[in-house]
Amino acid sequence: MRAPIRFTTKDLDLFPEPLDDTRYEIINGELHVSRQPKAGHQFASGKVFYALESWSTTTRNGLAMAAPGVVFAVDDAVAPDVIWIADERLQDGIDEAGHFRVAPDLMVEILSPGSANELRDRELKLDLYSRYGVREYWIVDWRRHEVSVYRRSETALHISLTLRDSDVLTSPLLPGFSCPISQFWFTR
Numbered sequence: 001m002r003a004p005i006r007f008t009t010k011d012l013d014l015f016p017e018p019l020d021d022t023r024y025e026i027i028n029g030e031l032h033v034s035r036q037p038k039a040g041h042q043f044a045s046g047k048v049f050y051a052l053e054s055w056s057t058t059t060r061n062g063l064a065m066a067a068p069g070v071v072f073a074v075d076d077a078v079a080p081d082v083i084w085i086a087d088e089r090l091q092d093g094i095d096e097a098g099h100f101r102v103a104p105d106l107m108v109e110i111l112s113p114g115s116a117n118e119l120r121d122r123e124l125k126l127d128l129y130s131r132y133g134v135r136e137y138w139i140v141d142w143r144r145h146e147v148s149v150y151r152r153s154e155t156a157l158h159i160s161l162t163l164r165d166s167d168v169l170t171s172p173l174l175p176g177f178s179c180p181i182s183q184f185w186f187t188r
Contacts (some may be wrong), residue, residue: 008074029075043186044142051179069099082108130156
């Protein structure tokens with residue numbers, strides 16, 4: 001019996017540059033391939049980014065970024081939908097290739113349709129982000145109009161609250177940040 005193949009970031013360098021919106025991520029040495037999702041997903045992602053970037057511009061406390069590469073280790077490299085990182089962590093956090101090498105303070109994943117995608121975001125990435133010290137993790141479900149907020153308690157991320165349409169998203173990580181989650185949904 002052969003050992004399972006464990007992918008690393010060096011393997012990703014051998015892949016041809018995708019001609020479409022294919023996204024490659026490695027979690028625990030396992031390759032995950034996904035495609036750029038539907039309009040509802042992209043709308044939510046853009047709105048979350050805009051809310052975080054607007055707050056960051058006003059407060060000058062950090063940086064929001066859409067779909068960056070985050071390399072925790074050679075066998076743990078992901079492309080979250082949105083991140084926010086405090087200025088003091090940002091200084092030494094980006095490598096020569098433009099990838100984050102430190103855990104952002106906040107990771108945001110917008111759920112894509114399909115059980116494999118949901119499992120990856122709700123379980124695999126939750127575990128990954130817990131292990132590497134992410135302080136807060138938002139899972140945005142644009143189909144159900146929900147935001148699940150996980151916050152660090154001691155050594156792991158734990159569910160803190162689930163917000164729905166009439167709720168306002170705030171965070172102790174982002175003093176003064178406030179955004180009605182109803183702004184995240186594509187309703188045309």
